[in-house]
Amino acid sequence: MDEKCGTMFREKLERNHSLIDFDFSMNNFNLNDSHSIQDCLKRNKAEFDGERLKEWKERKMMRHEDEKLKAIYTE
Numbered sequence: 001m002d003e004k005c006g007t008m009f010r011e012k013l014e015r016n017h018s019l020i021d022f023d024f025s026m027n028n029f030n031l032n033d034s035h036s037i038q039d040c041l042k043r044n045k046a047e048f049d050g051e052r053l054k055e056w057k058e059r060k061m062m063r064h065e066d067e068k069l070k071a072i073y074t075e
Contacts, residue, residue, distance in 0.1 A: 001028065001029070003030050005027070006027060006028070006030060007033055009033070010029075010036045010037050010040070013037055014036070014040060020044045020045045021041065021045075022037070022041060
């Protein structure tokens with residue numbers, strides 16, 4: 001892909017928060033677009049990881065609550 005594709009991809013990725021991985025190493029993107037794309041991918045990955053951590057904590061809390069209820073009703 002050429003510089004124009006890199007610029008268009010960067011522009012779209014600035015608004016996209018779901019793409020977390022994209023190999024663009026064998027393309028002719030300009031350096032500024034490449035850095036911006038990397039930054040967007042890092043941002044998206046951090047958001048993804050944050051959501052997964054939040055879900056994990058919620059599941060852990062629910063499991064703990066279930067164990068407490070089980071202990072109460074089995075006494």
